[in-house]
Amino acid sequence: MSTPAPGAAPDTTRIHNIGYRSYDGPRLGRSYARRSLFSQSLRGAYGLGRSAKSKVLPMLLFAVMCAPALISVAISVYIKADKLPMEYTQYAVYLQLVIAVYLASQAPQSVSRDLRFRTVPLYFSRPIERVDYVLAKYGAMASALFILTAAPLVIMWIGSMLAKMDFAEQAKLFGQGLVSVAVLSVLFGGIGLVMAALTPRRGFGVAAVIAVLTISYGAVSTLQGISYATENTDAIAWLGLFSPLTLIIGLQNAFLGAPASFPGEVPVGAGTGVVYLVVVLGLIAACYGILMARYRKVGL
Secondary structure: OOOOOOOOOOOOOOOOOOOOOOOOOOOOHHHHHHHHHHHHHHHHOOOOOOOHHHHHHHHHHHHHHHHHHHHHHHHHHHHOOOOOOOOHHHHHHHOHHHHHHHHHHHHHHHHHHHHHOOOHHHHOOOOOOHHHHHHHHHHHHHHHHHHHHHHHHHHHHHHHHHOOOOHHHHHHHHHHHHHHHHHHHHHHHHHHHHHHHOOOOHHHHHHHHHHHHHHHHHHHHHHHHHHHHOOOOHHHHHHHHHOHHHHHHHHHHHHOOOOOOOHHHOOOOHHHHHHHHHHHHHHHHHHHHHHHHHHHHHOO
């Protein structure tokens, strides 16, 4: 009896057919995968499709975001006011802390787990590519923020109609408010995702997002206050370029009819407003580029 050669399969080797069949159905392609990832990420930003525990914080923050709008509408309807007590463009500025907490809690949830559990290469295997992943995640985060910030404005506009305020004026102010929160959502969404994507640890991502949004705003506001106190008012508008929130404040003051909110009610002129617009667009493009570079590194 001859012995098998080293490395040769033994005589007992068998090939078993366990019933797997090839897939002959339609291939939905990258666009479907991108839409699915966008939808899943957007739903996840509000805890939909996740555990009940995951729904508590985003839904609570959404309720907190809408509560002042409901109260202001109730007061306006009751006293039959001819204008709302709060400007559409100022609403997100007043509730900036709620927006920061929401972004800090949901941006890491959107991207950090994929990095932590090393599932990003699975996304990029086929058919989705890096640009699809980044666009889907960026779009979902910006959309989630827009829902959070636009819903109170819708409540205020409906309330203005119930109070029988001037339709044309309220529609104009409502449109300006929507443009403002749309820009805010895209800018803040990009910043939040960049901070969260730099680390797979969710806790670090939360801290980084809050630090970037709140510390920068506090520092710029302090410097603006010092400039106003020392009568150096020309520097106030330019200092606003160094914080995401003051960028939005200056932009809407320059182009969206919002009242001046900087110390001393120093306005942002049209020329300075163009600089604000360029910086905002540059930051959005930079966030997209950083995310692409980040996932080029971790996805290959």
